[in-house]
Amino acid sequence: MIRRRVVVEGRVQGVYFRDTCARVARDRSVSGWVRNLADGRVEAVFEGRQEDVEALIDWCRSGPSRARVTGIEVIPEEPKGERGFEVIPGWH
Numbered sequence: 040m041i042r043r044r045v046v047v048e049g050r051v052q053g054v055y056f057r058d059t060c061a062r063v064a065r066d067r068s069v070s071g072w073v074r075n076l077a078d079g080r081v082e083a084v085f086e087g088r089q090e091d092v093e094a095l096i097d098w099c100r101s102g103p104s105r106a107r108v109t110g111i112e113v114i115p116e117e118p119k120g121e122r123g124f125e126v127i128p129g130w131h
Contacts, residue, residue: 042071042086042118047099049109051081057126059103060095064124067091074127082131086121 047056057073060083064071069091071084083099085092102108 040087040118041089041092042084042116042121043092043096044114044116045083045085045096045099046076046112046114047081047083047102047108048079048111050105050107051102052079054105055103056081056106060099061124061126063098064095067094069095070121070124072121072125072127075130077130084116084121086118 052075057075060073060081064073064085067087069085069087071086073081073083076082083095085095096111096113099111100108
């Protein structure tokens with residue numbers, strides 16, 4: 040079990056990034072959350088098996104078809120026992 044915090048830059052808001060991310064995460068049984076940041080970036084936390092979390096990180100490098108990812112930061116964290124995957128509304 041691993042946990043990674045991911046911050047994605049580019050045109051990533053208003054392109055269904057969060058909803059598609061949640062669907063991909065649930066399909067791979069990855070727990071965590073995704074939210075928009077006030078500065079236009081998207082932040083997500085992925086927790087699960089290493090191969091599944093790495094697949095989500097790879098997906099974030101391009102995102103959904105309308106996204107234009109220009110950068111991604113991946114921060115290792117200690118697992119916290121997340122359950123389910125949540126799309127956090129609003130901007131943070």
